[in-house]
Structure formats: C-alpha cells, structure tokens
Amino acid sequence: MDEQQASSAQPLPALQAALAAEHAAVYGYGVAGAMLTGTERAAALADWRSHQVARDTLEAMIVKLGATPVAASAAYELPFAVRSARSARRLAAALEDGVTQAYLGVVAVTDTTLRTFGALAMRTPANRAAAWRGSTIAFPGMGDSPPPISPRPGMPGDTVPA
C-alpha cells in the first residue's frame, strides 16, 4: 500500500488538488454520460451534479483561505477511449477513484476540522466508484495511481496554484 502522502500536507495545496479532481470529474462525466442510457445515464447526471456542488464548496473554502481557486481546464486527456457504455462505466469509476484519492490528501493536513472534512468527503466518491465498478475495494483513495484524467497540455487552468 502506498504511503507517498504520509507526510503532513499544507491545507491550501491539498484543497486545490481536491478542486482540480472535482473539475476533472465534472468534465469526465460529460464524456461518460454521453455513452450511457436509462438509469445509468440518470445516475451519471446525478453524479455530475454532485461533483458540481462539491466543486463549489471547495472553491468557497479556498476563497475563504484568501487564495484563488484553480480553474478548470478547457479539455482533459482521457486515460482510454470512451466509445461504449462499458468504457463509460470504467471512466466514471476512475473519476471517482481520483476524487477519493484527492480528498485523502486533505486528510494528511494537521488541522482536525479539515481532516474530518476530507475523510467525510471521501465516502461519497468511494461509494460511487464501487457502484460503477460493481465491487468494493479495501482501501479507497490509497495507492499511487496518477489522476485518471489530466488537463490537456496548454489548456488554461492546467496548473494547480499553491
């Protein structure tokens, strides 16, 4: 199990990283949702909205800390081609894993309130990842996998300000 995030984290970079993951999820669900139908499409739409709410919450927290929230990129690199419902489900699970991992980074800060926020915020994406994947995992958010989708180089908002 990876322990790369074991050292104490600073609140602002951790929150910015979580926001960047939420931006990526909002973009990614737009791609995944287009390949889904029926109840799965409805679930994707609900998850997309939920990520927008989480994004707004993080932006407000970052502004309250006196910083400028990281902007969304205009486009992102997907980890694989999404051309079917199956690959759309895989993408949705990967997006949720990425968001879970980002909130686990918030848990590494020393401030107990933020720590608890990060731990509580992990639960929903961990549940959604399990739903899209069709199975649970022992350690949500742990691991050294890179973000599932990353800003396309050269696009605005592809860096995370401190």
Place this chain on the structure above:
Amino acid sequence: MLAASATTLPLFGALSACAGPDPLKGPPPLSADVRALLQAVTAEQNLIWIYKRTMASYSALAPSLGALLAEHQAHLAQLRGRIVEPPGKSVPATVTSKPAVPGTPATALAQLRAAEQSASTAQLRRLAGASPSLAQLYASIAASEATHVTTLTALARRNPG
C-alpha cells in the same frame, strides 16, 4: 567520574527533580496514538468475528459477505502492521464484543450494517492527533466501511425475509 562538590550537588539534585519517565517504574503508559491504534485493531477483530459467525449461520450469504470479510482482514493486517511490537510479544487477537447472530438473514444483515456504520464513525474519532499516515489509513478504512454499509443495504433488499 563526577566528583561531588558544593557546585555539582545542586546540579545533580536539579536533574533528578526533572519530570520524566522513571526507568524503575516499568514501561511508560501507552500514548494516545497507540491506544487509538489498538482500539482500531480490536474493532476490526470484532467486525471479523461478526462476519464469520453470520456467514456460518447463513451460508447463502457467504459468497456476498466473503468479499467484505476479506477487506476487513486486509484492514486488520494494515492496522497491525503499524504497531511496533516488542520482541517476544504480540498484540493479542482479542474479540471484545460477541453479539448473538439474529434469527433471520435480514436481521443479521441489519446487525452487520449497524456494526459497519458504527465502526466507520469510530474511525473518524481517531483522526485527531494521529500522524498523517495513520489518519489516512483510518479515513480510507472509514470510507471502505461506508461502502460496506451501502453493499449490505442492497443485499438486505435482496434478502427481505
């Protein structure tokens, strides 16, 4: 060798008066961090016990519950791995809570769901004061237990009787 003199004796006395662990009074008490870790280990052992008993009582549930049990065993291994055990001693595998298995699959699943919910909430109480690495482990296990609650809820819907 330090010779006692009018100047060294007060210094020796001052050093002796320093508040610190007395090596003659046995091992120092466990830190809050270690106590929390031991509680987490016991909580996992309790959950594993309930899962095993439920699976033994309702074999039809075993395939579904087995995956969740395996994840708890992985949690336990990780938690135990964080404990530095003195040579020749090991953390006891003590189960402190052994509730009876309820009389129907539905109520047995409800008991498991309540135990998972309670365990997940308890992990959050361990965050304060924990090292960043340990806090992340608690948070990840709490999230895992939250996914178990959802899984058990769905399983209960398929086993209403």
